[in-house]
Amino acid sequence: MKKLLGVVLILVLAVPLYAEIRLGALFAVTGPASFLGLPEKQTLEMLVEEINKEGGIAGEKVKLFLYDTKGLDTEARKKFIRLVKKDKVDAVIGPTRSGSTLAIKELAERYKTPLLSCAASKRIVQPLNKYVFKSPQSDTHAVGKIYNFLRKKGKSKVAIITAQNGFGDSGRTELLELAEEYGMKIVADEKFRDTDKDMTSQLTKISETNPDAIICWGVGPAPALVAKNARQLGLESMLIMSHGVASKKFIELAGEAAEGIILPAGRLLVADRLDKDSKYRSVLLKYKEAYEKRYDSSVSTFGGHAYDAFMMFKYGIEKGGKEADKMISAIENRGPFIGTAGEFNITATDHNGLDKSAFVMLKIHNGDWELIN
Amino acid sequence: MQFFYSGITSGSIFALVALGFNIIYNTTGIINFAQGEFVMIGGMLIYTLLSIYGLPFLIAAPLALMAALILGAIFERVFIKSVRSPNEIKLITITIAASIILRGLGMVIWGRNSLSVDAYVPYKILELPAGTLTSNSLLVIIVSLITAFSLSLFFKRSSLGKAFRACYDDKIAAGICGVDVSKIRMLAFAIAALLGVIAGIVTTPITYVTYTDGIMTGLKGFAAAILGGLGSFWGGVAGGLLLGIFEGFFASVFPSGYKDAFAFLVILAVLFLRPKGLFGKKKAERL
Numbered sequence: 001m002k003k004l005l006g007v008v009l010i011l012v013l014a015v016p017l018y019a020e021i022r023l024g025a026l027f028a029v030t031g032p033a034s035f036l037g038l039p040e041k042q043t044l045e046m047l048v049e050e051i052n053k054e055g056g057i058a059g060e061k062v063k064l065f066l067y068d069t070k071g072l073d074t075e076a077r078k079k080f081i082r083l084v085k086k087d088k089v090d091a092v093i094g095p096t097r098s099g100s101t102l103a104i105k106e107l108a109e110r111y112k113t114p115l116l117s118c119a120a121s122k123r124i125v126q127p128l129n130k131y132v133f134k135s136p137q138s139d140t141h142a143v144g145k146i147y148n149f150l151r152k153k154g155k156s157k158v159a160i161i162t163a164q165n166g167f168g169d170s171g172r173t174e175l176l177e178l179a180e181e182y183g184m185k186i187v188a189d190e191k192f193r194d195t196d197k198d199m200t201s202q203l204t205k206i207s208e209t210n211p212d213a214i215i216c217w218g219v220g221p222a223p224a225l226v227a228k229n230a231r232q233l234g235l236e237s238m239l240i241m242s243h244g245v246a247s248k249k250f251i252e253l254a255g256e257a258a259e260g261i262i263l264p265a266g267r268l269l270v271a272d273r274l275d276k277d278s279k280y281r282s283v284l285l286k287y288k289e290a291y292e293k294r295y296d297s298s299v300s301t302f303g304g305h306a307y308d309a310f311m312m313f314k315y316g317i318e319k320g321g322k323e324a325d326k327m328i329s330a331i332e333n334r335g336p337f338i339g340t341a342g343e344f345n346i347t348a349t350d351h352n353g354l355d356k357s358a359f360v361m362l363k364i365h366n367g368d369w370e371l372i373n
Numbered sequence: 374m375q376f377f378y379s380g381i382t383s384g385s386i387f388a389l390v391a392l393g394f395n396i397i398y399n400t401t402g403i404i405n406f407a408q409g410e411f412v413m414i415g416g417m418l419i420y421t422l423l424s425i426y427g428l429p430f431l432i433a434a435p436l437a438l439m440a441a442l443i444l445g446a447i448f449e450r451v452f453i454k455s456v457r458s459p460n461e462i463k464l465i466t467i468t469i470a471a472s473i474i475l476r477g478l479g480m481v482i483w484g485r486n487s488l489s490v491d492a493y494v495p496y497k498i499l500e501l502p503a504g505t506l507t508s509n510s511l512l513v514i515i516v517s518l519i520t521a522f523s524l525s526l527f528f529k530r531s532s533l534g535k536a537f538r539a540c541y542d543d544k545i546a547a548g549i550c551g552v553d554v555s556k557i558r559m560l561a562f563a564i565a566a567l568l569g570v571i572a573g574i575v576t577t578p579i580t581y582v583t584y585t586d587g588i589m590t591g592l593k594g595f596a597a598a599i600l601g602g603l604g605s606f607w608g609g610v611a612g613g614l615l616l617g618i619f620e621g622f623f624a625s626v627f628p629s630g631y632k633d634a635f636a637f638l639v640i641l642a643v644l645f646l647r648p649k650g651l652f653g654k655k656k657a658e659r660l
Contacts (some may be wrong), residue, residue, distance in 0.1 A: 224487075
């Protein structure tokens, strides 16, 4: 009798452990990349809550295990191992930063756990790792979009100024590599740090080369300083920024200096201004409205990356189940679908599935975004 | 020339921070590594008063300065005074710990975003020979110079200032001569915090403020203080300006990626070649 009771007790205890989907998440909620990580965390928490209210995925509730990487690669590694070994998660969403993702890329393979990264670098999916996906657009796409735009305007003399972090380095590499293909000539190649407070030295050097356009690649407050300093020095070249500044916060920081800046960005920022029959409109507006209502702050494309990653995960579980290999092959065989970052077309050889069309070119005008062609 | 103008602007900020280091060093003989955090808190305070409470600048600034004096005094009482059997290494370590605590508090209270305030003077670009300077940068330069000048006057002329210097030279002797060493110490921290907050107030419209700002500001200010000579006031000012100008030129000649490394090269070079700094003086001196 006692034995039987024991067995029953174990079964009762074991059932809740198995009747749930365990989802891990790693975001840089604090630290210098926190303005990326925070919307991602909030988005994911919101989605998990919503889905559990609707009864979970395929009848099972989702349990979220979320850790803060503080933007540190070592922390990301530690927490990933914890997620896999202790929390026994079925898949992991994140980390926020490219560097952190690259630091755990091989761990995903070693522990056979699907990793759905929210970071941009194309090295996350190239070379391809069976277990690693990513939801944001690659820098290659942004650079292509910018160079295309410049070519159409008949401009070719380009000066670049890039941040000294994973995002800036990756952007710089792409800018240099693709220049020739699009007929661009890089006349200056300057750098800055996230913590720099004054960029006039670099910009003065740039202005001596008299470029048609200055391309600034960075995130956070530093690009706003670049904009301000460029205005102060009276530079007349066209100022182009990366999708890293695609948030209202940037316009707020740069103030008047933001006026006229051109950048590639996902459609999320201009969701309500897209054509009524645009295939992106309904997905974007649904996320935007839910997020803004819940957190009372304006939506950013970064939270969108977490949204897209979660949608991949959800589909993988629905169609493939919790086993890693089946989940992965479900995601790979899904066919085209619309996310906040654009139209995904994930295949067994392309674990990002986005192309240049994921970006649109925006201009900052009167403190708001304006679509340009 | 543009490098020169830019250099002077950032140099004046370094100078203010360097002065903060010097005041505490002069009275207690320790380096306060939380000095950069005072600057961050200054920026945050002025942001809170101006943008959240909507006070006019003429009320907000004095309020922030008063808060700085109180904060500095509390800082000394909580972190420095309460240490049992203090020695310099212990106290310096404590200031590092305190800086981490302040940074954490900054994050909890003001969040992780970069915050900005509107400029205090109308935005104008001054055309100078071969370069430009904004009205805001000019404000920074003027405020730093005035502050340095009044401080130097205070220490040279007023009797309280003399008491400060006496404390540095010989605490015991100063105590025997009727100087309240403990009070002077607290005042030193209060004034250092005041300087930090002044720097924070004047720079926030130009550079924004984030909770992590204190680290770099503190290190650059420290480099400036070392360059000018620890403990020397005009040395701190000169060190700050020189560091700012060198940095600007450095970025113009070498790849700009190595700009920050320059400040640390300066610390090393000075410590190797001329440990007392460019304008440092020997400790023993008649008052």
